[in-house]
Amino acid sequence: MAQLNAQGQPYEDETPEPDAPAPAAAAQESGDALDDLLAEIDGSLQVNAEQFVRSFVQKGGQ
Amino acid sequence: MRLVGIETEYGIVDPDEPRANPILMSSRLVAACRAWAGERTTRWDYGGEDPLQDQRGFRRSRMGASADLLTDAPEFDESEGKVTLRRRRGSWEDPAHLNAVLANGARFYVDHAHPEHSGPEVTSAHDAVVWDRAGDAIALAAAARYADEEGSRVELYKNNVDGKGASYGTHENFLVSRGTDFEDLARRLTPHLVTRQVFAGAGRVGLGQFGEEPGFQLSQRADYMEAEVGLETTLRRPIVNTRDEPHATRDKYRRLHVIIGDANLFDVATYLKMGTTALVLSAIEADDERLDALALAHPVEAVQTVSRDLTLRARLEIADGDSASALEIQRALLEICRSYVTDAGEAAVIARWEGVLERLATDLFSAAREVEWVAKLQLLGRMRARHVSPGTPDGLPWDDARLAAMDLQWSRLGDGLATRLAAAGQMERIATEEAVAAAVATAPQDTRARLRGGIVAARPDVVDAAGWSTVVLDRETDHGHLEVIHLDEPMAARHPLLDHLIGG
Numbered sequence: 237m238a239q240l241n242a243q244g245q246p247y248e249d250e251t252p253e254p255d256a257p258a259p260a261a262a263a264q265e266s267g268d269a270l271d272d273l274l275a276e277i278d279g280s281l282q283v284n285a286e287q288f289v290r291s292f293v294q295k296g297g298q
Numbered sequence: 299m300r301l302v303g304i305e306t307e308y309g310i311v312d313p314d315e316p317r318a319n320p321i322l323m324s325s326r327l328v329a330a331c332r333a334w335a336g337e338r339t340t341r342w343d344y345g346g347e348d349p350l351q352d353q354r355g356f357r358r359s360r361m362g363a364s365a366d367l368l369t370d371a372p373e374f375d376e377s378e379g380k381v382t383l384r385r386r387r388g389s390w391e392d393p394a395h396l397n398a399v400l401a402n403g404a405r406f407y408v409d410h411a412h413p414e415h416s417g418p419e420v421t422s423a424h425d426a427v428v429w430d431r432a433g434d435a436i437a438l439a440a441a442a443r444y445a446d447e448e449g450s451r452v453e454l455y456k457n458n459v460d461g462k463g464a465s466y467g468t469h470e471n472f473l474v475s476r477g478t479d480f481e482d483l484a485r486r487l488t489p490h491l492v493t494r495q496v497f498a499g500a501g502r503v504g505l506g507q508f509g510e511e512p513g514f515q516l517s518q519r520a521d522y523m524e525a526e527v528g529l530e531t532t533l534r535r536p537i538v539n540t541r542d543e544p545h546a547t548r549d550k551y552r553r554l555h556v557i558i559g560d561a562n563l564f565d566v567a568t569y570l571k572m573g574t575t576a577l578v579l580s581a582i583e584a585d586d587e588r589l590d591a592l593a594l595a596h597p598v599e600a601v602q603t604v605s606r607d608l609t610l611r612a613r614l615e616i617a618d619g620d621s622a623s624a625l626e627i628q629r630a631l632l633e634i635c636r637s638y639v640t641d642a643g644e645a646a647v648i649a650r651w652e653g654v655l656e657r658l659a660t661d662l663f664s665a666a667r668e669v670e671w672v673a674k675l676q677l678l679g680r681m682r683a684r685h686v687s688p689g690t691p692d693g694l695p696w697d698d699a700r701l702a703a704m705d706l707q708w709s710r711l712g713d714g715l716a717t718r719l720a721a722a723g724q725m726e727r728i729a730t731e732e733a734v735a736a737a738v739a740t741a742p743q744d745t746r747a748r749l750r751g752g753i754v755a756a757r758p759d760v761v762d763a764a765g766w767s768t769v770v771l772d773r774e775t776d777h778g779h780l781e782v783i784h785l786d787e788p789m790a791a792r793h794p795l796l797d798h799l800i801g802g
Contacts, residue, residue: 270677293462297464
């Protein structure tokens with residue numbers, strides 16, 4: 237099975253750093269647009285993320 | 299130009315009552331859709347379906363008698379288009395309101411335990427995006443009506459997994475010439491279906507059918523593909539599905555039913571998924587032997603390998619003992635497909651395909667406005683980074699419920715995270731809002747969907763039912779029977795009798 241780079245960092249060169257932090261650096265340019273959204277999501281998820289995930293149950297389909 | 303269409307099964311949830319019965323909710327949602335459509339809808343014609351036919355030439359025995367309604371009544375003058383008579387059989391009704399055929403040519407109905415939008419037949423990747431998004435808008439309109447009528451809420455999710463083992467499909471349909479050998483088609487299409495995830499994947503938190511292993515992968519569906527070729531769609535799902543139900547002249551056409559794909563909220567993902575696959579099929583129809591060099595040694599395993607390789611560098615063994623990355627296989631397919639461009643729409647697909655592969659290869663996140671899994675990975679990566687602390691240098695771990703919740707909320711129709719990214723200018727749109735709004739009410743004008751949608755819109759009073767290849771009329775006649783209009787040529791957007799009734 238393929239090796240995962242758990243942070244999803246794109247390889248910039250042949251010596252990737254698999255333990256580098258999440259891909260914040262690569263996303264700087266869209267940072268401003270995402271920051272507000274992230275803050276809002278973060279606030280709502282503090283409360284109910286686990287319950288939300290647990291209660292999302294679907295029947296199999298095609 | 300190739301006839302294509304998209305079917306989307308939506309996840310369905312009552313946020314106030316998580317244990318609510320999804321089949322009941324789905325049928326009430328379809329009833330709400332019929333109410334939303336008002337007069338401009340009809341029921342489904344089950345007269346002409348044959349889901350048990352297999353592309354490989356055999357068919358399964360049908361349970362019970364197929365009491366087909368088609369009589370051997372004399373056909374009308376061919377100049378009127380093919381019309382046969384059908385006996386009435388009392389007051390047949392669809393009591394559970396499980397279907398709505400709509401003015402835009404789509405079918406909105408209950409499939410298993412999910413509401414499904416089966417979009418009308420279109421002839422370009424661009425139009426596939428337009429009517430796919432129209433389907434989302436219709437589903438949302440039905441959900442709003444549902445809330446009014448039922449006094450309870452319903453949420454719809456355009457995804458394919460619940461993280462507890464269940465998967466539900468987003469299927470693509472492509473019209474293919476019957477003369478194309480199906481074994482050749484399956485063999486030559488497989489490398490594309492395995493590797494196109496690099497731009498078509500919607501992204502998923504969790505690895506394995508139950509998300510039992512923490513992590514992120516490109517595709518929603520990858521962990522549910524368990525065979526190379528087969529008829530099944532709900533168990534042991536195959537990369538290439540063999541259902542042979544052309545809904546068109548059988549000796550002329552096949553309908554390739556692709557079940558490996560993800561539901562996409564991103565326009566470019568839908569656009570490339572449909573456009574590139576249509577072009578590869580043109581190469582296959584032309585018997586292009588260059589495709590054989592890309593055959594994969596282990597296609598089922600390769601689906602998962604590609605899905606779990608966020609670097610896009612994993613090597614896939616190809617049949618002659620060599621190896622290639624998913625991006626290399628995609629580039630090779632792109633080069634082959636250049637030979638099969640026949641119009642400006644397909645040329646635009648090639649240009650986008652080339653650009654996206656280039657961006658994925660050089661700077662992954664430069665494709666974040668086009669490729670859905672990249673955008674999801676970026677947003678979730680940013681969320682992880684917000685929670686970096688001395689004890690958690692990587693931020694949130696992939697098995698944190700907040701990331702799983704974001705993955706689900708990504709796909710919620712109306713206010714989901716993908717929709718909010720689009721509103722924030724972080725998603726490139728292919729279809730304009732105006733085009734989508736028009737496609738909610740109007741069918742594509744260059745396929746038989748024009749006739750189906752047109753008659754439902756203009757003269758629902760004379761329509762008894764409609765299917766993919768039939769419109770059943772119920773009107774005052776001397777013979778007193780129902781009249782079945784046969785639309786077996788899916789590219790034919792005109793029919794003398796229907797055009798007369800539509801009055802356009």
